[in-house]
Amino acid sequence: MEWEQLLAQAGFRVTTSRRVVMQVLQTAGVPLEPHEILERGRCLHRSLGLVTIYRTLALLTALDLVRRVHRQDGCHGYVIASPGHRHHIICRQCGQATEFPGGDDIHALIERVENETGYRVDDHLLQLAGLCPACRELR
Amino acid sequence: MEWEQLLAQAGFRVTTSRRVVMQVLQTAGVPLEPHEILERGRCLHRSLGLVTIYRTLALLTALDLVRRVHRQDGCHGYVIASPGHRHHIICRQCGQATEFPGGDDIHALIERVENETGYRVDDHLLQLAGLCPACRELR
DNA sequence: CTCACTGCAAAGAATTTGCACTGAA
DNA sequence: TTCAGTGCAAATTCTTTGCAGTGAG
Numbered sequence: 439m440e441w442e443q444l445l446a447q448a449g450f451r452v453t454t455s456r457r458v459v460m461q462v463l464q465t466a467g468v469p470l471e472p473h474e475i476l477e478r479g480r481c482l483h484r485s486l487g488l489v490t491i492y493r494t495l496a497l498l499t500a501l502d503l504v505r506r507v508h509r510q511d512g513c514h515g516y517v518i519a520s521p522g523h524r525h526h527i528i529c530r531q532c533g534q535a536t537e538f539p540g541g542d543d544i545h546a547l548i549e550r551v552e553n554e555t556g557y558r559v560d561d562h563l564l565q566l567a568g569l570c571p572a573c574r575e576l577r
Numbered sequence: 578m579e580w581e582q583l584l585a586q587a588g589f590r591v592t593t594s595r596r597v598v599m600q601v602l603q604t605a606g607v608p609l610e611p612h613e614i615l616e617r618g619r620c621l622h623r624s625l626g627l628v629t630i631y632r633t634l635a636l637l638t639a640l641d642l643v644r645r646v647h648r649q650d651g652c653h654g655y656v657i658a659s660p661g662h663r664h665h666i667i668c669r670q671c672g673q674a675t676e677f678p679g680g681d682d683i684h685a686l687i688e689r690v691e692n693e694t695g696y697r698v699d700d701h702l703l704q705l706a707g708l709c710p711a712c713r714e715l716r
Numbered sequence: 717c718t719c720a721c722t723g724c725a726a727a728g729a730a731t732t733t734g735c736a737c738t739g740a741a
Numbered sequence: 742t743t744c745a746g747t748g749c750a751a752a753t754t755c756t757t758t759g760c761a762g763t764g765a766g
Contacts, residue, residue: 451745452740456746488748489731489749493746512653527690536696538694547680548705554677555709556710557668558713559707560669561705563647563705563706564701566702567701570695593765626722628723719765723760725758730753731755732751732752732753732754733750736749738748741744741745
């Protein structure tokens with residue numbers, strides 16, 4: 439339950455809505471869009487509103503408790519974040535999102551690009567897509 | 578002018594609107610959002626409409642003449658694409674976008690992630706952000 | 717001459733804001 | 742008790758669709 443302490447320490451209140459959003463995301467395992475969070479959250483908290491979800495996601499994202507993931511089509515979903523800078527690989531069949539850590543290979547790549555382009559890189563957006571083990575089974 | 582031939586070969590017409598959108602993007606060098614393309618395009622083609630820009634971008638993106646780039650905040654812009662699968666590095670100061678090719682390092686990274694996660698990767702979204710050479714000068 | 721393409725208006729989504737009420741601390 | 746947080750309604754964007762007129766081939 440350490441995220442609750444993190445919230446409190448940062449001066450924010452631990453409310454039912456925030457608990458529900460976190461619980462829904464923790465249970466889901468796949469990236470959810472705001473309206474999907476609403477549907478699932480309503481089961482747990484009748485009066486939950488979409489506006490609150492937007493505001494909650496903005497807060498949780500700012501605190502790095504939740505991460506926003508992109509899709510090529512421009513839609514984005516939200517997933518629970520692990521501590522540290524990580525990236526996601528998303529199954530295009532079932533939507534399952536798995537985090538993986540950045541390794542030396544990313545740094546090597548960034549260094550190469552810095553040399554090739556003359557840029558100084560200070561942020562990166564990396565997301566992979568493919569088939570998860572379970573969906574590969576079904577082929 | 579080879580993009581015009583590509584359009585024609587694919588059975589699409591080379592119209593003024595499409596020429597204007599391409600020219601604006603080629604001139605810009607930085608990723609532009611639809612409404613920015615409209616503003617600049619109007620200078621060249623008075624009656625240009627936003628709807629046409631959306632439709633044109635969808636077409637050009639499908640033909641891989643233009644690429645969509647993402648920002649963490651969810652906004653996205655469009656830039657001229659070079660042939661082949663490339664990635665972008667975007668200057669957070671001036672917005673300048675530069676393409677760079679994927680090298681062995683990306684394949685190595687993907688292979689590592691496949692081994693670690695069991696996924697079979699078939700697509701990736703990689704975008705870097707930082708300071709371009711010109712903006713670094715000004716520091 | 718035809719039909720793909722365009723612009724406009726209007727519909728639909730996605731997201732944000734204003735405001736009075738509610739509940740966590 | 743107090744003020745951050747909430748829900749609702751309405752305002753903003755952002756993007757897509759329907760349709761009649763226009764122009765590329």
